[in-house]
Amino acid sequence: REKGPTAEVVVVQPNFDPYAEKFSGSPNYVPYSEQITQMLTLSAQHLTPQTRLIVWPETALEETHWENTIERQPDIQRVRQWLSEHPGVALLTGITTIGSYPNKEAASETARYRDDVGYYDVYNAAAYFASATAPVALYHKSRLVPGVEKIPPVLSSVLDNINLGGFVGSYGSQAERTVYAAPAGAPALRPAPLICYESIYGDFVAEYVPNGATLLTLSTNDAWWLDSPGYRQLLRYGSLRCIETRRDLARAANTGYTGFINQKGQITQLVPAWVPTASRGLVHLNDEQTFYVRYGELIGRGAQGLAVLLLLGAVVAPLVRKS
Numbered sequence: 261r262e263k264g265p266t267a268e269v270v271v272v273q274p275n276f277d278p279y280a281e282k283f284s285g286s287p288n289y290v291p292y293s294e295q296i297t298q299m300l301t302l303s304a305q306h307l308t309p310q311t312r313l314i315v316w317p318e319t320a321l322e323e324t325h326w327e328n329t330i331e332r333q334p335d336i337q338r339v340r341q342w343l344s345e346h347p348g349v350a351l352l353t354g355i356t357t358i359g360s361y362p363n364k365e366a367a368s369e370t371a372r373y374r375d376d377v378g379y380y381d382v383y384n385a386a387a388y389f390a391s392a393t394a395p396v397a398l399y400h401k402s403r404l405v406p407g408v409e410k411i412p413p414v415l416s417s418v419l420d421n422i423n424l425g426g427f428v429g430s431y432g433s434q435a436e437r438t439v440y441a442a443p444a445g446a447p448a449l450r451p452a453p454l455i456c457y458e459s460i461y462g463d464f465v466a467e468y469v470p471n472g473a474t475l476l477t478l479s480t481n482d483a484w485w486l487d488s489p490g491y492r493q494l495l496r497y498g499s500l501r502c503i504e505t506r507r508d509l510a511r512a513a514n515t516g517y518t519g520f521i522n523q524k525g526q527i528t529q530l531v532p533a534w535v536p537t538a539s540r541g542l543v544h545l546n547d548e549q550t551f552y553v554r555y556g557e558l559i560g561r562g563a564q565g566l567a568v569l570l571l572l573g574a575v576v577a578p579l580v581r582k583s
Contacts, residue, residue, distance in 0.1 A: 262508075262523055264474060264546040267446045268310040269510045272302045273518035274317070275536040278483050282514070283322060292323055296335055300342050302538040307346060311540070312446040315512040316353035318456050318481040321387065325357045330387075330396060343392035350443035352451055354479040355387040357398060359432065370430040381432030384409060386453035386479060388440045399438040401455040403464055404431055437464075439471040448474055448545040452507075456480040459494065462557065465501045469553045474545035476501060476509040482516020482533075491516040491533075499525035504552045508543040 274295065276282040281290045303314050325333050343351060360380045361367040367379035374380070384401040404410035409431045442449045452473035458464060459478050468476070478498060482491035495517045498509050503525040512518055519530035520541040531539045 262544040262546075263506065263548060264544045265448045266542050266544055267312045267449045267475075268308065268540065269313045269315065269475075269520075269543050270303060270306045270311055270538055270540045271315045271510050271512040271518050271520070272299055272306075272317070272320075272538045273513055273515055273531060273536065274299050274302065274320070275515040275534060276483075278481055278514065282319075292335070295320075295322075296338060298536060300338075302536065303342075303351075304346075306538040306540045307349070308540070311346075311349055312443055312449055313451065313477075313510070314349060314351045315451075315477050315479065315510050316351070317512045317514040317518075318354035318479045319356055319384065320353045320479070320514070321355040323356070324382075325355060327357050327359045327398065330357070336396065339389060340392050343389055347392070348443070348445045350391065350440075350449075351389045352440065352453060352477055352479070353387050354455065354481075355385050355398075357383045357385045357387075357400075359383065368432055370432050383432045384455060386455060388451070388453065390441055390443045397438070397440055399440075399453045399455075400432055400434040401458065402433045402435070402437075403458040403461055404433060405457045437467040437471050437473075439468055439473045446545075448547070450474045450545075451477045451510075454478045454501075456494075459501055460497045462501060462504050462552070466505055466553045466556065469505050469507070469549055472547075473505075473507065474547050475543055476505065476507045478509060478511045480511070480516065481514040483514050485516070487534075495527075499527065504550065506546050506548065506550050508545075510541070510543060 276290055276295060280286050280288045299316055299320060321335055330336055343349060358380050361371060364379060368381055371379045371381050386399040388397040411430050440451050450472045452468035454476060485491045498511060498521050502509050502521050502523055506523045508523055509521040516533050517530055519539050520528045522528050523546060529539050529541050531537045
């Protein structure tokens with residue numbers, strides 16, 4: 261039986277090909293303003309007076325946003341205007357941001373430097389608008405994809421001296437798990453913002469629960485995998501995270517799989533992949549902590565300890581027999 265009060269959530273799948281349509285410079289680039297229009301339109305089409313949260317996919321707001329001036333960005337103002345027309349609705353979206361540092365001493369190990377801007381980090385992030393007027397709350401993706409979003413510092417310093425025509429180096433991240441505040445009208449709705457690859461780590465996802473998360477949300481861009489097993493596997497990882505934490509998952513993919521998974525790991529709604537659409541579902545908001553959340557990977561750690569004992573036994577036993 262599902263635990264907790266319910267809330268209505270809309271997840272949006274705009275379906276922009278990341279290789280050909282989504283990003284500036286792509287051969288069939290869809291203008292950024294049109295991308296936002298499509299996401300707002302899909303959101304409005306599935307909205308009801310009971311909807312309390314809308315989730316957009318990873319890098320839905322794909323133009324780079326300086327965090328210290330983010331409120332001046334036209335797309336942010338456009339989102340706020342739309343939310344003002346739909347009071348009581350919160351929006352959680354993927355976004356690309358840049359955070360700056362006053363000097364080298366304050367910069368992170370992933371920070372890069374340019375003469376015109378100084379030290380800065382680029383983030384694959386989530387932005388949360390609790391209302392049309394609430395300050396935007398940011399989360400920086402923390403489990404980065406090796407070789408794509410995370411590069412060893414030594415290799416990064418070498419690549420900095422090579423002009424590869426685009427962004428080079430690791431993205432920035434954060435150490436703590438951010439849980440967003442509940443929007444008006446849904447006091448039990450406290451979403452945890454997962455971004456793509458992060459959902460494969462059970463112990464990582466479980467850290468959101470002690471911070472107050474009652475709902476898991478996943479913003480992803482499964483289209484990077486094309487029609488391969490990758491995005492199907494990521495969907496199944498979501499079911500495991502729901503079972504471990506006893507939290508529902510609201511999943512918004514640029515394309516791939518968009519829908520809902522319940523606390524038992526059962527996929528309750530799934531819209532077709534490779535088409536622009538959205539899905540509306542009722543999620544349960546559980547605030548209890550499972551054994552897994554409280555104690556973590558006991559099976560994994562136990563198996564590691566057993567493996568060490570077996571290895572020692574394999575080494576020591578022949579020595580004992582010889583003696």
